Amino acid sequence: MDYLIQPLEYAFMQNALAVAVITATVCGMLSAWLVLMGWSLMGEAVAHSVLPGVVLAFILGIPFGVGALVFGLLAVALIGGLGQTTALKRDTAIGVVFTSLFALGLVLISTVTTSTHLQHILFGNVLGTSRADLYQVAALAALTATVLLIKRRDFTLVAFDRTYALSIGLPVGALTWTLLVLLALTTVTALQTLGVILVVAALVIPGATGFLLARSFGPMLGLSAGVGAVAAVVGVYTSYYWDISTGGAIVLAASSQFLLAYLFSPRRGLLARGVRRLKRRRA
């Protein structure tokens, strides 16, 4: 028990743990829908594309969230536009747009800040979280979680059956854009903890794990959030005791949970499938 409490005597560890858990939980919730929408690549694209927005916000002295939101949505619009005006496939359009915006971000960073800042934006700086950072992340996360929970059944219907959702008069376009806006906002909250590069992991791995474990969407949502939260706690503590990269440790903690689900999930796991095959052969 001491093992768990002792690090929390430091204020920076309290902030780090809080911000990591909040971030990873909300990312985990969102990832449940991203996985079902087939938006994993879109998650990566938006996450990487916010970089120039964050840097510009830094230069202009406005909140990071605003810059990230503008560029995250710009990326979505550009990807959609490329798809409509050319015969390029969607994954190609995504590849062109997000790498270009990411590169623009790198160039912008190199003109204004030091390499330490670059390091922090790319890989996160969870141990440097201030109280103000924590409050900003908590506010954005609360907003995102509230919208997701209130409209969760509508989002799920849109992901499952777009045509039917349209036929009963749901505002499918608005719901889709809401999800994209939340994706951009969540990316910002996760920058502090994971950085631009590893955010994608938090937006995909928990949802993928929940998908392997759950039979219906409610449990899948809960499991995805849980996988995120557990990964954050395990990651922060291991990085403290072993002195390893916090963002990296959090992602690996999530990957480990995914691996366990992949092997031992009662329904879709490797082991269960093998047992079923054996039983069939005997029967």
Next chain:
Amino acid sequence: MTHEHAEADTPDPTATPPAQLLEVTAGYPGVTALEGVTLGLHPGRITALLGANGSGKSTLFSTLLGLVTPRSGTVEIFGRSPHRARRDNLVSFVPQHEAIDMTFPVSVEQVVTMGRYPHMGLTRRPRAADRKAVEDALAATGLDTYRRRGIGELSGGQRKRAFTARALAQDAPLMLLDEPFAGVDRTSERLLTDVLHRLRETGTSILVSTHHLDGVKDLADDVVLLHRRVLASGSPDEVLTEHNMARAFGAVIAEAG
């Protein structure tokens, strides 16, 4: 099943035609799927929409739902725009669904509950009336015992029944079904026909597309024969003539050859 609509201004199902198309031309970029289609449904009756693949049946449904805007002509559902009709829950739809995600973590019961969303509030929390409607729809389609199954664990026919149950639960005065009999076994076909006959008795108007000629007489009161235009419409005996069938289904063969 009675029609209890959330809106006070529920249309009188006998006063206005459930669906009315006037000189509708519609399609997608480069494709004209419907050309000058004029068509009115009779209230409280089952109309079969008959036509070969590519004859414009699915586009007609999209037009009725307001998902495709006609290039010219007008579409009305109970005298309102399709957009309004969707919002007022006047129309329920059973899509064709060849491309549904079979791995989606959702149970049969949850799928049917989606049909109640137009009756529910902001968070779509089911109330007693919603649960009852879902129960009734599951019972009517013979899916009680499959309610906990995942949607991907059903046979083709059972899945069609599940999507029909969802539309039943919606409890709208007009139901559209796009090819509900495609790839369906005999049992499910029989069951679906019975479901639609019972639904007709509640006063619901029904439009059902099919390219199966067998069973149309048994199923429908009216038949509309479509091949980009309306080739014929009327009672099954009037429409299902050899001459008409050759025009509707032979035309495709002639065009393809």
